[in-house]
Amino acid sequence: MIPEGVNKNNVDRFLGFEDEYDRHRPEAPSMMVDLLSHYLGRKPELVVDLGSGTGLSSFVWKHHAAQIIGVEPNDDMRGKALDKKNRQSDAGAVTFIPGYSNQLDLEDSSADIITCSQSFHWMEPVSTLREAARVLREGGVFAAYDCDWPPIASWEVEEAFTSLHQKADEIIARHTAPEERANKRNKEEHLRYLRESGQFRFTKEVVFHHKETCDAARYIGLALSQGGVRTVMKLGSDELNGHIEQLHNRAEAYFKDHANEVIFCYRMRLGIK
Secondary structure, X not given: OOXXXXXXXXXXXOOOOHHHHXXXXXXXXXXXXHHHHHHHOOOOOEXXXXXXXXXXXXXXXXXOOOEEEEEOOOHHHHHHHHHHHHOOOOOOOEEEEOOEOOEOOOOOOOEEEEEEEOOHHHOOHHHHHHHHHHHEEEEEEEEEEEEOXXXXXXXXXXXXXXXXHHHHHHHHHHHOOHHHOOOXXXXXXXXXXXXXXXXXXXXXXXXXXXXXEEOXXXXXXXXXOOHHHHHHHHXXXXXXXXXXXXXXXXXXXXXXXXXXXXXXXXXXXXXXX
């Protein structure tokens, strides 16, 4: 049963494209692990990753924590994570369970670190932070972190990426009723929610970047793996075709059949219980 405050449309938004999502999206950067371990002051015993998706934000902890639990309500995304775990000989510390961010099947004061990677904006913030504070140990760390879209390339490629997603949002607004849409909250409000929750003795925003290798195909795949674009595709609309073609042309002209390093800019909002 879905708990109060959870929007089922937010969960269903990620049905059916777990392979594309996992193939193109960035893994959580090692800088995130270093920062949160630093604020904790020791190696964590238990890390809980809320909205863990295909495990891109969970497996990064496998050599840096005694136990990692990814909590993911979407069966397709969690199934992909479990399949990846079964193919990794060194992932025994990582487990994935169904669940919701504001109703965790975890004991009080059991976790050292709780993370939300590209996911907190899909969650009801007040009840999620209350539940996170229940599960965190004293001195534990909660962190919601996101990368800015698009990753840095050329301004022409980035403009095409942004234009595609703006058009997708416009189409969704025209073709779906408000009650049928996912509710994506403003990421700029994350720090305010942390501070107003009253659950944390210290809160802060940290900005950092991470480099990954990317070619035209991956950059385009990143754009097409976004939930809004996938939602329009599920609607059967062809209104994005021109924007997708423009992105193809610009990305191929920029990368020129080569893989380049691109920069992903991250914003982390953290709280210390």
